[in-house]
Amino acid sequence: MLKLKFLHNIENKIYFIPTLYAVIATIFSALVVYIEHSYSDFLINNIPALFLSSYDLSKTIFSTIAGSLFAMITVSFSTIMVVLTMYSSQFSPRTMQDFLKSKVTLKVLGLFIAGFIYSILNLLFLEDNIAAPGEPSFFSTIIGVIIAIVCLGYFVYFIHHAANSVQVNLLIENLKKEIIEIVDKIEARNDNNELIKNEAPDDLKEKMKREFCEIKATKSGYIQVIYDIELSKLADKYNLIIRAEKMIGDYITENSVVFKIWRAEHKEETEIEIEELKAKVNSNLVISNERSKKNDIEFGLLKLTEVALRAISPGINDPNTAIFCINQLGWVLSRIAVANIENTYYYNEEGEVCFIMEDISFWYLLYKTFYQLRHYSNQDVSVAGSIIDALVIIAEGSPENIKEQVWKFSDYIIDGFDKEVLEQEDKKYLNHKIYKLAKETANKDNKEKYFDVDSVKGVSWK
Structure with missing residues (x-):
């Protein structure tokens, strides 16, 4: 388990992939230098002269490649800073890690660093005494040229990736x-x-x-991972019932109770046993100073919501982006509504429960997704209508209990509209949206939510 936690922690670091590429480049460079010095005669006699180069040419090529790749690294770093600034100011500070930690960004930087290390190390160990003076004898140069061409292709791809990343729809x-x-x-x-x-x-x-035992966190931060399968095996092994009191994405401190443990059968406990048990349980918990996007559904919804909120802010005033974002939120919640992910109970082979993780309810996700949008769009008819459209999307294809929750939740959304600023045509527009929701949730006969209008001419409720 410690190995899994170590791998998870190191994989989340920005420097992991570039460092991995750098280590591979160092090893590969050392291998090429060793082969070139130990088997120079074999290489000269068996490799076509086209793929070999002289000392002077190799020195020139490696110097050029190293300088060019260093310039690419500088340009790439500057591009990353520009994109991150735009993410923070235009979208949401929480979305910056989506670009900074994307595999494309890290692999491109890693490849540039690897190419630079390979070139500079081969330049360092380049010697003019492997073969006769002026005779082509270095095959490491052609490898460096291939690496430089690959890096150039990735540089073009990175520019394309950066340009796409600042497009809000993408x-x-x-x-x-x-x-x-x-x-x-x-x-x-x-x-x-x-x-x-x-x-x-x-x-x-x-x-x-x-009687139960409480287990508190060992440090403060956000819960990134709960190794539920390992905890269920641990509970089964020691004849326990473990219940998670906190979920992935929750912020906890050293005073927070993270787990509660019950003995499946009465058994005398000692302080040593309890401390050992606490250590084993806490080893299945990963806590960090920032939230992770890998397993945190609520965090993903939060980022989408923040993009929509930033779009409807007075400084940006882009309601169409907010509408598109809200439509995607509706689609995501409709997928969550039919997924088998809520309130999971882990049993052993004998059919006895051993681990409990009562996850956040769908109603809670629905509220956390829309409560800020409800507040900040109470005078924007287009955004308010798109929220009702999102509720329609959620209701479509969902089970009856979800339809009922969505219909009840629409009371909260509609009551948040500032009715004083709504004109007659606005009310007709919103009434049409409400009717679609009522029809989808089998509440067509419920007329209480409609706005009062002087005339509904031209509006069909069938």
Whole structure:
């Protein structure tokens, strides 16, 4: 488990991929230099002269490549800073890591660093005594040329990637895909594991009445990962019931109770046993000073919401972007509504519950997604209408309990509109949206939510 936590922590660092590429380049460069010095006669006799170069030519080529790649690194770094500034000011500070930690950005920087290291090391160990003076004998040069061409291609691709990244529609689409991927991953895991269920055991309340032990966090920060499968195995091994009191994305301190533990059967405990148990349980928790986008559904929804909020702010005033973003939020929530990810109970082979993770409810996600948008768009008819459209998207294809929640939640949304600024045509427009929602949720006969208008001529409610 410590190995998994170490890998997770290091993979989240920006320097991980560039450092990995640098280490590989160093090893590869040392290998090429060793082969070139130890088997020079074999290389000269078996490799076509076209692929070999002289000492002077190799020195010139490596010097040129090293300088060019260093210039590419500088330009790439400047481009990254410009994009990050735009992300922070135009979109949301929380979205900066989506560009900075994207695989394309890190791999491009890693490749440039690797090419620079390869060139500078080969230039350092270049010697003019491998073969006869002036005779082509260096094959490392052709490898350097190939690396330089590949780096040039990646540089063009990086510019294309940076240009696409500042297009808000593509950013919103990528944010949506990230959330859907998390939902798909969790649902696939739950569906393929017969020991993970949504139903609690009948005697769970009785078991929860027993004496329990609280486990607090070892440090403050955001929960990035809870190794639920490992915790369920640990609980089964020691005859325990473990319940997570905090979820992924929650901010905790050293005083926060993260887990509660019950003994499945009465058993005397010692302080040593309890401390050892606490250490084992806490080892299955990853805490960091920032939220991670890998497993945090709520964080993904938060970023989409912030992009929409920034778009409707007076400084930017881009309601169409907000509408597009809200439509994507509706699609994401509609996917979550039918996914098997809520309130998971982990059982052992004997059918006894051993780990409980009662995740955030759909109603809570619905509220956290739209409550700020409701407040800041209470005078914008287009954005308010798009929120109702998003509720229609959520209701479409959802089970009856979700439809009922969406219809009740629409009361909260509609009551937040500033009715004093709505003209007659605005009310007709919103009434049409409300009717579509009422029709989708089987509430057509409910007329209480409609705005009072003098005339509805030209508006069909059928």
